[in-house]
Amino acid sequence: MTKSNMQAQTPESSTRSREFKALGFIIFLLFPALTIAGIGFYGLVIWMIQAFGGVAGH
Numbered sequence: 001m002t003k004s005n006m007q008a009q010t011p012e013s014s015t016r017s018r019e020f021k022a023l024g025f026i027i028f029l030l031f032p033a034l035t036i037a038g039i040g041f042y043g044l045v046i047w048m049i050q051a052f053g054g055v056a057g058h
Contacts, residue, residue: 050056
């Protein structure tokens with residue numbers, strides 16, 4: 001490989017590496033955090049409804 005070929009491939013591999021890091025962040029940190037936050041918020045809403053409105057009868 002010539003020097004010009006190596007320089008041409010470096011930005012592409014750098015972009016690919018950043019994309020994989022972003023994908024890992026989304027899959028392993030963002031989605032689980034949003035899921036936990038969403039379930040927690042839903043539980044809080046149900047709890048507040050029951051606290052102020054009373055438990056629903058059967």
